[in-house]
Amino acid sequence: MxxxxxxxxxxxxxxxxxSAPDIAAAVNRHLSETRWPTLDIDVIEGFIGFGPRRLITDVFAHIGHPNDDAAIDRALRAYLDNYRGDPAGRxxxxxxxxxxxxxxxxxxxxxxxxxxxxxxxxxxxxxxxxxxxxxxxxxxxxxxxxxxxxxxxxxxxxxxxxxxxxxxxxxxxxxxxxxxxxxxxxxxxxxxxxxxxxxxxxxxxxxxxxxxxxxxxxxxxx
CATH class of the missing domain: 3.40.50.1000 (HAD superfamily/HAD-like)
Incomplete structure (x- = not known):
C-alpha cells in the first residue's frame, strides 16, 4: 500500500x-414452520456472505426446496421477520x-x-x-x-x-x-x-x- x-x-x-447462530435460527424457524428439515449452523454458515436473498436461495437449493421467485420472496420475508425479532440474542x-x-x-x-x-x-x-x-x-x-x-x-x-x-x-x-x-x-x-x-x-x-x-x-x- x-x-x-x-x-x-x-x-x-x-x-x-x-452471527451465524442467530441467522441460522431465523432460517431454521421458517424451515420448521413450513415442514422442511432444519440445518446445522455450520451448513447455513457456509451460505452467509452474499446477502439474505442469496442465503435463502442457496439454502433452498441445498435442501431441494422449490426456489421460484415467489417462494424465495415468501421465505425472505419470513426470514427477515424472524431475524428482526431476535437479531443478536446468540x-x-x-x-x-x-x-x-x-x-x-x-x-x-x-x-x-x-x-x-x-x-x-x-x-x-x-x-x-x-x-x-x-x-x-x-x-x-x-x-x-x-x-x-x-x-x-x-x-x-x-x-x-x-x-x-x-x-x-x-x-x-x-x-x-x-x-x-x-x-x-x-x-x-x-x-x-x-x-x-x-x-x-x-x-x-x-x-x-x-x-x-x-x-x-x-x-x-x-
Missing part, C-alpha cells in the same frame, strides 16, 4: 461478530476483537463497516452489541445500488468517510470480501476465524488478530 494508512474498513459477519463478538478495535481507534485509525447484512439490521445488531459508536460509516447491502462483491459497496463506505485511494485497507473473512477488495483496488487482509481459513492470501495478508494492523501504521510511505 502507498501513502499513510488512515482507516480500516471491515466486513461484519464472520469478521467482527459470530451473536457474540469474536475474542479480542472489541479490545483490538479500541486499540486501532486509539492509534488514530478511523473505522468503517461494509457488510451484506441489511442496513437496518446492521444498526440493530451494532446497537445490541454496544459497537455502533466505533464506526465512522457503516453501510449494509440495501444502502447501496450494488452490494459486495461489487466494489461500489466498498467505494461508497470510503466516500462516506472521505477517504482517498491508498489511505485505507479492507478486512474480511470470505472470498466475497476478497473479490470486493480486489475490484476496489484496495489491500485485503483476512482474519483467521469465520471463513478466513479457507481464503487464499499471501502470508503477510493473513492476520492473527486485528491489532496486527498496527504494523501498517509504522511503515514508511512508499
Amino acid at each position: 502507498s501513502g499513510e494508512l488512515k482507516a480500516v474498513i471491515f466486513d461484519l459477519d464472520g469478521t467482527l461478530i459470530d 451473536t457474540r463478538i469474536f475474542p479480542k476483537v472489541r479490545e483490538d478495535l479500541d486499540v486501532l481507534a486509539a492509534a488514530g485509525l478511523r473505522l468503517g463497516l461494509c457488510t451484506n447484512k441489511p442496513h437496518g439490521m446492521t444498526g440493530r445488531v451494532l446497537d445490541a452489541l454496544g459497537m455502533a459508536d466505533l464506526f465512522d460509516a457503516a453501510l449494509g447491502a440495501d444502502a447501496v445500488e450494488n452490494c459486495k462483491p461489487h466494489p461500489d459497496h466498498l467505494h461508497a463506505v470510503a466516500e462516506r468517510m472521505r477517504l482517498s485511494p491508498g489511505e485505507w485497507v479492507y478486512v474480511g473473512d470470505t472470498g466475497v470480501d476478497q473479490a470486493a477488495a480486489r475490484g476496489a483496488g484496495v489491500p485485503f487482509y483476512v482474519v483467521p476465524w469465520g471463513g478466513g481459513a479457507a481464503v487464499s492470501v499471501a502470508p503477510e495478508y493473513r492476520l492473527t488478530r486485528l491489532a496486527d494492523l498496527l504494523a501498517l501504521t509504522r511503515r514508511a510511505p512508499s
Whole structure:
C-alpha cells in the first residue's frame, strides 16, 4: 500500500461478530414452520456472505426446496421477520476483537463497516452489541445500488468517510470480501476465524488478530 494508512474498513459477519447462530435460527424457524428439515449452523454458515436473498436461495437449493421467485420472496420475508425479532440474542463478538478495535481507534485509525447484512439490521445488531459508536460509516447491502462483491459497496463506505485511494485497507473473512477488495483496488487482509481459513492470501495478508494492523501504521510511505 502507498501513502499513510488512515482507516480500516471491515466486513461484519464472520469478521467482527459470530452471527451465524442467530441467522441460522431465523432460517431454521421458517424451515420448521413450513415442514422442511432444519440445518446445522455450520451448513447455513457456509451460505452467509452474499446477502439474505442469496442465503435463502442457496439454502433452498441445498435442501431441494422449490426456489421460484415467489417462494424465495415468501421465505425472505419470513426470514427477515424472524431475524428482526431476535437479531443478536446468540451473536457474540469474536475474542479480542472489541479490545483490538479500541486499540486501532486509539492509534488514530478511523473505522468503517461494509457488510451484506441489511442496513437496518446492521444498526440493530451494532446497537445490541454496544459497537455502533466505533464506526465512522457503516453501510449494509440495501444502502447501496450494488452490494459486495461489487466494489461500489466498498467505494461508497470510503466516500462516506472521505477517504482517498491508498489511505485505507479492507478486512474480511470470505472470498466475497476478497473479490470486493480486489475490484476496489484496495489491500485485503483476512482474519483467521469465520471463513478466513479457507481464503487464499499471501502470508503477510493473513492476520492473527486485528491489532496486527498496527504494523501498517509504522511503515514508511512508499
